[in-house]
Amino acid sequence: MRSNSELNEQLQKCGTHRSKPRSSTTVLPAALERLQRLFESLNTFCAFCDARLTTAMTFTHLKASIPDLKLQDLAAINVIMPGFVQFSYVADADNVLAIQFGKPVSKQVSREKHRDILSNRGDEWRQPRIVKPEAIKKMINTRNRQWKQALVTYTKRCREQNVDPETHLYESLEQHLPKEPSQPHPTINEPPEAACKSSQLMSDIVHDLKTQHFYHDQLEVEDRRRIFPEKTARYGELDSPLEPEIAQALERKGIHKLYTHQTEAVNAIRDSQHVIVATSTASGKSLIYQIPVLEKLLEDISSRAxxxxxxxxxxxxxxxxxxxLMESCSSLCDVNV
Structure with a gap:
C-alpha cells in the first residue's frame, strides 16, 4: 500500500485538473457548501486510492487524510446521490467499515482486488495493475459533474416540496447511515452446533436481502421469483452399519440418518466401485467421500487419501x-489433514 504522503503528492499534482466551477448566482446553504467541498476532496482522494491500492478503502483511511470527515457526511452524500457511497463491514474484523466511493475507476482492477482479498495469500505487497492517469482524471471530472447535477436536482425538489434543504438533509441522515452487524457470522473455530443454530430460513434471507442498499424491488417482479415445493426426505440403509465412533461423530453434527443417495454411494465405494454423485447444493455429498476415508483410517491409521x-x-x-469430523473421532484426533 502506498503511504499517505505519496498519495497526497499525487493529489496536489492533480489539483489543477479539477472541474472548473460553473458561474452561478445560486448560493448554497452552509451545510451543502461544506458537503460540496468534502465531496470534491473525497472524490480526488478515493479515485487515486481506488486505482493504486491493492486493499479495500476503510473509513479509518479516509479520516486519516480528511480529518474533518464524519460518517454522517458520507450518509449525507447518499441523501443527495442515493447509493453512491457503499458501506460494508469486513468479515472477521472488529467492525472495520469498508467504503466504496462511487463506481470503481477500473472494473478489472476492482475484480482483481476483490479476488485477492478472498484468496488471502498474504501478497498485498505486490504491485497492482496500472490505471492510466487520464482515466483517473476523467473519472474525477465525471463524478464532480454528477454531484453538481444531483445537488441541483435535490435543491429543486426541496423547493417544490416547500421544505428546507438543510433540514431535510439532517432528517434523512439516519436511514442512510451504515448499520453494524447485529450478530457475527459463525467462524471456523465455532463448533458445528453453533453454526447450525445460526442458519436462517429462506424467508428470513429474502427479507434481509430486501433491506440491503442494492435492493430496488428486483424480487417484486413475478417472473424473477419461483417457489419450489419441499421434497420429502428419503433415507436409506448401509449394507453394514457405521463404526460407532463415526456414528457418534455424525450425531454430534445432528446427522442421525443418511439419505438414499448417500447410502447407495457409500455402499458402492465399499465395493471398490467408481462413484460420481450429482445432486443439488447442500445435499450431503461431502459425507459420501468422508465416511469411507474415516473407515479406512480406523482400520489402518497409516492409510492415505x-x-x-x-x-x-x-x-x-x-x-x-x-x-x-475427525476431531469428533477420538482415535483420529492426531491424524494430519
Whole structure:
C-alpha cells in the first residue's frame, strides 16, 4: 500500500485538473457548501486510492487524510446521490467499515482486488495493475459533474416540496447511515452446533436481502421469483452399519440418518466401485467421500487419501468440515489433514 504522503503528492499534482466551477448566482446553504467541498476532496482522494491500492478503502483511511470527515457526511452524500457511497463491514474484523466511493475507476482492477482479498495469500505487497492517469482524471471530472447535477436536482425538489434543504438533509441522515452487524457470522473455530443454530430460513434471507442498499424491488417482479415445493426426505440403509465412533461423530453434527443417495454411494465405494454423485447444493455429498476415508483410517491409521477440488475456496471449506469430523473421532484426533 502506498503511504499517505505519496498519495497526497499525487493529489496536489492533480489539483489543477479539477472541474472548473460553473458561474452561478445560486448560493448554497452552509451545510451543502461544506458537503460540496468534502465531496470534491473525497472524490480526488478515493479515485487515486481506488486505482493504486491493492486493499479495500476503510473509513479509518479516509479520516486519516480528511480529518474533518464524519460518517454522517458520507450518509449525507447518499441523501443527495442515493447509493453512491457503499458501506460494508469486513468479515472477521472488529467492525472495520469498508467504503466504496462511487463506481470503481477500473472494473478489472476492482475484480482483481476483490479476488485477492478472498484468496488471502498474504501478497498485498505486490504491485497492482496500472490505471492510466487520464482515466483517473476523467473519472474525477465525471463524478464532480454528477454531484453538481444531483445537488441541483435535490435543491429543486426541496423547493417544490416547500421544505428546507438543510433540514431535510439532517432528517434523512439516519436511514442512510451504515448499520453494524447485529450478530457475527459463525467462524471456523465455532463448533458445528453453533453454526447450525445460526442458519436462517429462506424467508428470513429474502427479507434481509430486501433491506440491503442494492435492493430496488428486483424480487417484486413475478417472473424473477419461483417457489419450489419441499421434497420429502428419503433415507436409506448401509449394507453394514457405521463404526460407532463415526456414528457418534455424525450425531454430534445432528446427522442421525443418511439419505438414499448417500447410502447407495457409500455402499458402492465399499465395493471398490467408481462413484460420481450429482445432486443439488447442500445435499450431503461431502459425507459420501468422508465416511469411507474415516473407515479406512480406523482400520489402518497409516492409510492415505487425496482430495482434489476445483477451487481454493471449496477446498478450504471441505478441509474445515473434514477436520471437524475427525476431531469428533477420538482415535483420529492426531491424524494430519
Amino acid at each position: 487425496m482430495y482434489i477440488y476445483p477451487t481454493k475456496a471449496l477446498a478450504q471449506d471441505q478441509l474445515r468440515a473434514l477436520s471437524e
